[in-house]
Amino acid sequence: MMKMSIGQTIEIIYIDNAGKITQRKIEVMGIRNGRIRATCLSTGAPRVFLAANILAWQPVQERRYA
Template identity: 65%
Template structure:
């Protein structure tokens, strides 16, 4: 399965400080090794490096929020 714009996914992410977090995000754009998304936990825009996503799956509940 492939990630796509508009899709809501759950990710396990390693940030630049080495901290691992789990988030539910809605993908806005995928380009140049980056995913621009809205974090549904904080309702804030975020940018994630694809190579720092340790795991992902489609969200069980595809509705935002």
Template identity: 60%
Template sequence: MKIEAGKIIEIVYLDRSGKITQRNIEVHGVRDGLIRATDIGSGAPRAFRESNILAWQPTKKGVTAS
């Protein structure tokens, strides 16, 4: 499976300061190793480097975009 636009996924992510976070995101686009998405928890637009995603999976039922 690959990360695709239009999907809501759960990620484990290593941020630039070295902190590992877990987030649910709604993917808007994937290009050149950069994932543009909305963080479901905060509602904020975000960009994630694909190389810093340590793990991901489709979200469990019940997690929706606002």
């Protein structure tokens, strides 16, 4: 199982408390007590996500150009 870490950019599928499912890229700023503090890369806004509400996640692969 993969482990997310601070400073990592990940893509998540998240269900909010109203039941809305969204997919977004975030940069993880902190992980504590089942909460993930992050910056949403779409809006640039700080957000807090409940780890239990993350349905799936994967690391974002950096594109490297030659």
